[in-house]
Amino acid sequence: MKLFYDFAYDSLNKVQEELCGDKVEVVEAEDSTIIVLADGLGSGVKANILATMTTKIAGTMLKEGASIDETIETIAKTLPVCNLRKLAYSTFVIMKISKTGKVNLIEYDNPPAFVIRNNRAYTLEKTEKEIHGKKILESVLQLEEGDMITLVSDGVVHAGVGGILNLGWQWSNVEEYLLRHSVMEKTAKGIANKLMDTCAYLYEQKPGDDTTVVTLKARKPETLDIFTGPPESQERDTELVHAFMKGRGKKVVCGGTAANIISRVLDRKIEVLMDTGTESIPPRAKIAGIDFVTEGVITLSHVVDNIIDYRTKRLLKAPGKNIEQINGADLLTRVFLEDSTHLNFYVGKAINPAHQNPDLPRDLSIKLRVIDQLKLQLEALGKIVNVHYY
Amino acid sequence: MKTINVCVGSACHLKGAYQVVNRLQRIVEEKKLEDFFVIKAAFCLGHCTNAVSVRVDEGAVFSLTENGVEDFLKEQLRN
Numbered sequence: 001m002k003l004f005y006d007f008a009y010d011s012l013n014k015v016q017e018e019l020c021g022d023k024v025e026v027v028e029a030e031d032s033t034i035i036v037l038a039d040g041l042g043s044g045v046k047a048n049i050l051a052t053m054t055t056k057i058a059g060t061m062l063k064e065g066a067s068i069d070e071t072i073e074t075i076a077k078t079l080p081v082c083n084l085r086k087l088a089y090s091t092f093v094i095m096k097i098s099k100t101g102k103v104n105l106i107e108y109d110n111p112p113a114f115v116i117r118n119n120r121a122y123t124l125e126k127t128e129k130e131i132h133g134k135k136i137l138e139s140v141l142q143l144e145e146g147d148m149i150t151l152v153s154d155g156v157v158h159a160g161v162g163g164i165l166n167l168g169w170q171w172s173n174v175e176e177y178l179l180r181h182s183v184m185e186k187t188a189k190g191i192a193n194k195l196m197d198t199c200a201y202l203y204e205q206k207p208g209d210d211t212t213v214v215t216l217k218a219r220k221p222e223t224l225d226i227f228t229g230p231p232e233s234q235e236r237d238t239e240l241v242h243a244f245m246k247g248r249g250k251k252v253v254c255g256g257t258a259a260n261i262i263s264r265v266l267d268r269k270i271e272v273l274m275d276t277g278t279e280s281i282p283p284r285a286k287i288a289g290i291d292f293v294t295e296g297v298i299t300l301s302h303v304v305d306n307i308i309d310y311r312t313k314r315l316l317k318a319p320g321k322n323i324e325q326i327n328g329a330d331l332l333t334r335v336f337l338e339d340s341t342h343l344n345f346y347v348g349k350a351i352n353p354a355h356q357n358p359d360l361p362r363d364l365s366i367k368l369r370v371i372d373q374l375k376l377q378l379e380a381l382g383k384i385v386n387v388h389y390y
Numbered sequence: 391m392k393t394i395n396v397c398v399g400s401a402c403h404l405k406g407a408y409q410v411v412n413r414l415q416r417i418v419e420e421k422k423l424e425d426f427f428v429i430k431a432a433f434c435l436g437h438c439t440n441a442v443s444v445r446v447d448e449g450a451v452f453s454l455t456e457n458g459v460e461d462f463l464k465e466q467l468r469n
Binding site: 255256257259260270272274277278279282283285295296297298 | 397398399400403404407408411430431432433434
């Protein structure tokens, strides 16, 4: 089966710095994705410029098919020399993931990449090469399901130095941490968020260095089919339901009318799960053969807020003790973030007259906009999103 | 025994369906009316422009507000 390459990255800025001296650049080439992480010398503006130039040059040149030698030569000749240190320097890692699952790693002076296979640490065979006086380590890996590669800047390995910990946590501690969490976290974003959260904690929320993580996880693709909103013309109800049911993914129905349409066309009854309702979020329901049924626009706007929250504040709320009683928005947030790589939305464009009432909160009048926002947020997390309108 | 279906669709939710359901459940419990009424939620009853939609059995759809709940139940007990 074809694997899905789930990747995510995140940074903490050194305390009191507005700019990060680490930089991650992701470039989509024809048959591969190129991810470059660079850590510029120093911090603040200077480091940011060095790192940005490094990632931009590497990304652009490799995308256009330049060789590693040419690329590194260009970087070496282009970077401005620091007045203070008389050096032009930025460490970097280049990770090229081809569509066939082959990964090429090129590392220069960064903490070694962490590789996990079958829940165990995996040692890459690296060949050393000298290009323009720089010692470069090259390695290759053919991705298998569950493989995880994590790249970090030295801010991760040094987290806590001189503060909570005398020596910081060492490379091997970070590896152990990643081993433990790679089992619990299904997504690359989950791992990246956890690692950043822990680093921030070790730094007592005052990072002594720019701190960056890039995680790649080879996952089995998971598809989700989501039906929301009745079609503009009622005659298309049946067509929509059949298209929706034919999709291979898990089924999600969002919206009272959408649920009624499913119930009518498929002749299955709806059972509302009263206990799952809260003051702000209407209850979920159950329909045989549909994995999740929720109310529509209110629930989905909460999901958008939850995802934005997750992207900025990093940690996902625990689901609470009783998963049976989880409300629709928290449930869908979890399913969208964790249990899906591909999402297909089937969106009916009919306008509900009640939703046009200007007295109602803005929530209701903007169903289609909520879908747009949701698509943007999910795509920013690397998901493949398709929207079909009816 | 009457089944009271309260719409919990988007529009009714924003108009207070959650409160109506709670009030109905509370009154039924307080007045020991469990043998007369079952309170259920329903997805969109198709009367989105009115207040919270409530249907008794398979009959007509009423529009309820939280404060109208008590009178509504009295009315239903009389019929």
